[in-house]
Amino acid sequence: MKQRTIILIIITLLLVTACSQKDNAPTSAPQTESDQRETLTIFAAASLTEAFSELGELYEAEHPNVRVMFNFAGSQRLAQQLAHGAPADIFASANQLQMLGAVDAERVDPEDMEMFIGNQLVIVYPPDNPGYVRRPLDLSYPIVDLVLAAEEVPAGQYTMKFLGNASQDGALGSDYKSKVLENVVSYEENVRAVLSKVQLGEADAGIVYESDISNLSPLQIGSVEIPSPFNIYANYYIAPVTDSTRSELAEDFISFVFSTEGQDILIKYGFLPLF
């Protein structure tokens, strides 16, 4: 029994002290055969996961001597990781604020950062629509259980901006924002968690990026467009990391993102072209 208790002590100590969630490990494109290749490490916003994975595969196909590795996570988390010295070559953020966080940490030169694609918000609901959501106004009715992204996350900040715009406009009522916020049952820690909970039917509605639902059919998720006067235009920023040892390669990948081919892939995944 003594041994059992010692093991128990060790296990419990580990469990009790482990309050933090593990960070996303960099995910690599599925090629490992040769180590001769140069590795390009890209920190990219979670909402870019599918689109950038395809960009990475395409880039590798065109440059056999390059291996592209991604670290996908919430932009705020990536900015934190960069600020704490995580090695990277490129940072792609879902908003300007987090890119500026990397600038503050002196990992990105403010003159290098560029807008490369846009995104918009969309209201989503489970396919059987238990909350009867048909238009943006319906979000303000008390029967709707709403899930939003937390304000720590870019999507959450954009959502607050959209609600503010809608209230100011007045067409949906000047108390639209406060009524909608009263319906919120959870502020999720990333925008994909919002989508999951709505898809599972745990909530009646949620607000996510247009690009998040681009590969889902109407049978999997219902959606309501947010009219352009209220909707926000999310600006995605990309920049090479200043202390990267592969800055030429990084520049080349960034110009690939800006190429027609790169932009077409992003647009295919529901992103909006730059004005």
Place this chain on the structure above:
Amino acid sequence: MTATKHAPPFLLGSTAPADRAGSNAHPVNKFPTIRPGFRRLVQLASLPMLIFFMVPLAALLLRSSPNQWLSSLSQPHIIQAVAISLGTTLIATLVSVLFGTPLAFALARDLLPLRRVFDTLIDLPTVLPPAVAGIALLMAFGRRGVFGGTLDILGIHIAFTPIAVIMAQTFIAAAFFIKAASIGFAIVDRELEQAAGLDGASSWQTFRYLILPLSWSAMLSGAVMTWARALGEFGATIIFAGNFAGRTQTMPLAIYLGFELNLDTALTLSVVLIGFAFLALLLVKQFLHRDWI
């Protein structure tokens, strides 16, 4: 269980407190078999692990000042997180004790069919990633879960409420109590029970007046472990109960989100959490005069 052989001396002897204190002195110390040289060596070899445990915790304390804690502690969202954490973990611990005690006794005395299977089942939540537990709870008790539909008709909503927080904590942490209590029950001397039975005590009386008092220290230490683990619960909570300040946002959730926007919040709550857990564990160890929780 063969635990009886290795039971702490005080559980095998008389239950009189004076006697317990007396027999608590470790018999090994009377006949030292470890020579001073070897003792030094072991102490030295223990250092790396001790330092490894201490440095991150000390760094947390160094990165923030007591002034910072006090000013952060007066912020409403931090008070809310602390209050919700304390409230939910206390209820989760009570539930674990109330419903875990019969199960622990059944396991200790082999009163259940398939005991080994159930015993392993209880271990599962402690080794599974908490996220798995969260998804499983959602599948069972979420709105579209196995029982969710029925509960929904009855007007009971669990997801996104403090009840969901308590359920997540209980699911993850109850095993600590059940395991400890079960060991406590198993090492009660059967001869005492037989004597009680000969003196006319019913099974319930034997359990209530003999087994429970003899196992209370094991139960208490198990309950504290359950409480401390519940206090740190994160993964299952954020998936099953969501995150809403003042309703389901416990300290670990506030720390995780605070890390991304407000590092001060995260640091303060981390210090509070460590303080609570450390004090609780230390108190119980002191109180029970034993080193094995």
